[in-house]
Amino acid sequence: MVLVGTPVGYWMATHEFRGKAVLSTMFELPLVLPPAVAGLGLFAAFGRTGMLSSELDALGLQLPFTPAAVVMAMTFVAGPFYLRQAEAAFSAVDRDLLAAARTLGAGPAKVFLRVAVPLASAGLGAGAALGWARALGEFGATIMFAGSLQGVTQTAPIAIYLGFERGDFDHVYGLGAVLIAISAAVLLAAKLIARGRLPRFAPG
Amino acid sequence: MGDGPWVPPERRGVGLLFQDYALFPHMSVHANVAFEARADVEALLERLRIGHLATARPGTLSGGERQRVALARALAIAPRALLLDEPLAALDPSTRSAVAAELAQVIDEAGVPTVVVTHSYEEAVMFADQVAVIDRGAIVQRGSALEVLEAPASAFVAEFAGINYLLGTAAGTTVRLDGGQTVRTSDPADGRVAVLVAPWEITLALDAGGVGDSALNRIPARVDRVVVVGNRARVTLGSVVAEVTPESVERLAIRPGLEVVAVWKATATRVVSA
Structure with a gap:
């Protein structure tokens, strides 16, 4: 998510091109899409009878109901959170700094790594934390595309739901408490990153 | 581009x-x-x-x-x-x-x-060493700073260099300015011209007399603005700017609205065709 979202966010923030609005709408679609629909979409594309099934078969890959499917579902749903944050963080970087680095002889890759990413790091960190938190809570897309195989593809929220159905409340409350603690810690970390880093990086 | x-x-x-x-x-x-x-x-x-x-x-x-x-x-x-x-x-x-x-x-x-x-x-x-003056995206004049100062190619360049640029019609060493006043110059010319005079060549007097003064140009004008920058005071009189010392401004009580006479020698003017 971070590996792909960071350069894409940078690209989106520093370039104007035809169809940018369409592209960014496509990237952001999972934000507003009901997660169940997102899972259905993934299943339609990568499922056993999906659009890419013959290509996947040729590669010997089977995705649905595997741990890889969990990761795909989470990335699909949480990625846009990170991408939006990354794009906003890069947009806030003074374009003159990027231009200055270029005039000094740095190629686009060095400008990205040495100037843009460090200056956007607070926003990127916050975006990663929020995206991760969103992935943690992922339910709909995961259960549609990855199912709920205990110990394989069962995520914590799904386990909670199924435990609740069974009436296994000890288990459910325990897991819930762990998720609350993790979520609070992530949120706190995101805030600390944003507050601790921003003043130091503020130009002026 | x-x-x-x-x-x-x-x-x-x-x-x-x-x-x-x-x-x-x-x-x-x-x-x-x-x-x-x-x-x-x-x-x-x-x-x-x-x-x-x-x-x-x-x-x-x-x-x-x-x-x-x-x-x-x-x-x-x-x-x-x-x-x-x-x-x-x-x-x-x-x-x-x-x-x-x-x-x-x-x-x-x-x-x-x-x-x-x-x-x-x-x-x-x-x-x-070399100055190029750009007006509306095109170089209108280039040369040394002194060349630009002495012979600005247009009203824009003159204004940039801080030189008075007064348009008028010349007949010999007399130029009738578009504003109606007459200016004496030392370079004879004919037809449409611009009279150039540096602000620091212009002195200000409170009366139009000038008896016993060799300066030929004595133009009555009203003070519009006085701006003191460092050790100089720029006094704007309609289309003419004069540069005098802040002491003179104080001594003559020069202030907006005051009627004064702008005085300069014919030899302090240059004439370029316009």
Whole structure:
């Protein structure tokens, strides 16, 4: 998510091109899409009878109901959170700094790594934390595309739901408490990153 | 913009000093200068007298220091040319002239062909061997600062150089200005002309008498504005600007609305066709 979202966010923030609005709408679609629909979409594309099934078969890959499917579902749903944050963080970087680095002889890759990413790091960190938190809570897309195989593809929220159905409340409350603690810690970390880093990086 | 092939900025070898310096805020002074340095960074920092700031962040520096860091960073890449975009614009007026003098010296020592973009004729004079005046995207005049001052090619150039540019119709050494007044000049001419007279050639008098005074031009005018800049006072009289000392302004009680006489010698005027 971070590996792909960071350069894409940078690209989106520093370039104007035809169809940018369409592209960014496509990237952001999972934000507003009901997660169940997102899972259905993934299943339609990568499922056993999906659009890419013959290509996947040729590669010997089977995705649905595997741990890889969990990761795909989470990335699909949480990625846009990170991408939006990354794009906003890069947009806030003074374009003159990027231009200055270029005039000094740095190629686009060095400008990205040495100037843009460090200056956007607070926003990127916050975006990663929020995206991760969103992935943690992922339910709909995961259960549609990855199912709920205990110990394989069962995520914590799904386990909670199924435990609740069974009436296994000890288990459910325990897991819930762990998720609350993790979520609070992530949120706190995101805030600390944003507050601790921003003043130091503020130009002026 | 221009024709010619597109060269990516990192391969142009042109050191660019940004108007607000564009220093990397997340790096120390040393790291800024060393970013793509091909020259000896320490020596450069010493030469620009910022060696003691090597570990400082740009955010903690004064405007003049930041400018020196930006200049060091631009020089560190051993550029084939330097481009300074309004180098003094981001400084406050009190430090501007001191920084300008330093900057001019650094540019001289660097020995790199340098283009300075400025809106100030004084800066242009301070930095440039050659001045090119750009009006609406085109170079309208180029030459030494003195050449531009002595023979501005247009009203725009004259205004930029701070020279009075009065349009009129000449017959011999007399020019009838479009405003109705008559001016005597020492260069005979005919037809449409512009009379050039430098503000510092014009003196102000309180009465039109002038008996026993050799100055031939005595033009009554009303004071519009008095602006004191340093040790000079610029007095605007309609289309004419006179430059006198602040002491004279005080002694003659020159203030907006006062009727005065602008006086200058015929030999202080030059006439160019317009």
